[in-house]
Amino acid sequence: MPSTRFEPTAPDIRVWVRLIGPRGAIWCEMVLDTGSSRTVIDESVLLRLGYNLAEASSATIAAPIGMAEVSIVTVQQIDALGLTVHDFPVLAMPLIVPLRTEGLLGLDFLRRRNLFCNFAKGILLTLPYPRNLLQRFTLTAQLFANL
Numbered sequence: 001m002p003s004t005r006f007e008p009t010a011p012d013i014r015v016w017v018r019l020i021g022p023r024g025a026i027w028c029e030m031v032l033d034t035g036s037s038r039t040v041i042d043e044s045v046l047l048r049l050g051y052n053l054a055e056a057s058s059a060t061i062a063a064p065i066g067m068a069e070v071s072i073v074t075v076q077q078i079d080a081l082g083l084t085v086h087d088f089p090v091l092a093m094p095l096i097v098p099l100r101t102e103g104l105l106g107l108d109f110l111r112r113r114n115l116f117c118n119f120a121k122g123i124l125l126t127l128p129y130p131r132n133l134l135q136r137f138t139l140t141a142q143l144f145a146n147l
Contacts, residue, residue: 002081003124004123004125005122006124008119008120008122012031012032013031013032013117014029014030014101015029015030015031015080017030017103018080019041019075019078020078020079021046021049021051022049026045026049028041028045029102030103030104032110032124033104037106037107038061038091038106038108039088039091039103039105040091040092040095040104041073041075041090041103042092042094042102043093043094044102045102045103046075046090046092051073053073053092056072056092057071058071059072068093070091071091073090073092075090078090080109081105081113081115082113082126083112083113085109088109090103114129127142
């Protein structure tokens with residue numbers, strides 16, 4: 001069962017994410033953001049991976065600072081929280097310096113699995129959605145054993 005440790009006293013939950021693009025793979029630290037419907041990656045990270053933001057499609061989104069024009073880039077592969085997703089569309093935009101992160105892992109990624117969080121111990125668990133009653137019992141037993 002994939003589990004991820006985080007600092008329980010920190011103001012946010014940070015996870016390591018591996019991104020694969022035209023120039024290879026890099027690891028970056030991203031903030032788990034349940035308030036963001038989309039995953040956002042800093043433009044500089046996507047440029048290092050070899051993506052051409054000038055050729056990417058764009059969209060206007062509502063951001064905390066108002067309306068913003070962003071590029072939409074399809075990342076070849078993203079690995080986080082024990083889950084690998086291919087051809088994953090992300091929003092490319094500069095992130096404000098006080099965040100000190102290279103991206104925000106949004107609900108579009110998190111909805112692919114059940115996510116359980118033990119804030120006291122600083123543990124995140126990701127589990128597949130149960131397909132039947134037996135699998136539900138098995139996953140519940142794993143959940144209680146790890147949290």
